Amino acid sequence: MPGRFRIYFVSSNEHKFREIKLVLMEYNISAIRRKADLKEIQSLDLEDIAREKAFSAHEIVKKSIIVEDAGLFIDALGGFPGPYSSFVQQTIGCEGILTLLRNKLSRKATFKSALVCADRNGKLLTFLGGVTGTISQDLCGDHGFGFDPIFIPDGHRDTYALMLDAEKNLISHRAIATRKFADWFLKRQRTKE
Numbered sequence: 001m002p003g004r005f006r007i008y009f010v011s012s013n014e015h016k017f018r019e020i021k022l023v024l025m026e027y028n029i030s031a032i033r034r035k036a037d038l039k040e041i042q043s044l045d046l047e048d049i050a051r052e053k054a055f056s057a058h059e060i061v062k063k064s065i066i067v068e069d070a071g072l073f074i075d076a077l078g079g080f081p082g083p084y085s086s087f088v089q090q091t092i093g094c095e096g097i098l099t100l101l102r103n104k105l106s107r108k109a110t111f112k113s114a115l116v117c118a119d120r121n122g123k124l125l126t127f128l129g130g131v132t133g134t135i136s137q138d139l140c141g142d143h144g145f146g147f148d149p150i151f152i153p154d155g156h157r158d159t160y161a162l163m164l165d166a167e168k169n170l171i172s173h174r175a176i177a178t179r180k181f182a183d184w185f186l187k188r189q190r191t192k193e
């Protein structure tokens with residue numbers, strides 16, 4: 001059943017869309033996907049990257065939109081791959097990260113998400129989410145995407161890839177940012193009514 005409210009989610013990534021859509025359904029908000037490979041600026045700050053993406057997405061869609069930028073920040077690698085997560089996933093992948101961590105004492109990492117909403121007039125608002133965890137010794141699990149098979153969130157024994165979307169959505173960096181957005185969005189709709 002379609003939600004009472006609608007928002008466009010602009011992304012090239014089907015997995016991110018599925019996760020965000022599921023969270024927003026809880027708030028009666030329908031996420032509609034617009035596929036676009038948005039230009040990404042070079043920055044060490046996910047928020048800056050997401051805001052630029054939101055600006056470009058709004059130029060294309062010309063309606064209220066959300067975009068999201070996420071990255072895995074590994075302590076022993078000085079925060080790498082962080083904003084370079086997409087490139088690193090496409091090149092050395094999860095196995096490459098495990099190789100880089102061989103012999104490292106710390107396997108601590110943080111998954112971060114920056115979700116940016118551009119309203120109808122192009123005004124930008126940012127919502128952040130983060131989850132700390134550890135990098136597993138081996139790849140584990142078939143669900144999800146990207147670095148899911150090697151990230152174990154704190155307080156859990158399983159990697160993200162051993163969780164179904166609905167389970168990952170109870171705790172993930174993306175779900176935290178998305179829930180912050182949904183709370184703000186619904187509050188704004190109520191003040192309009």
Ligand code: ITT
Binds near residue numbers: 147
């Ligand atoms: P957009 O078009 O929305 O930008 P993208 O795939 O480039 O899609 P991001 O820049 O947000 O998405 O993420 C960069 C990469 O980080 C992504 O391709 C994955 O490899 C990895 N990643 C992001 N979120 C993840 C998650 O929840 N679980 C596992 N890997 C993730």
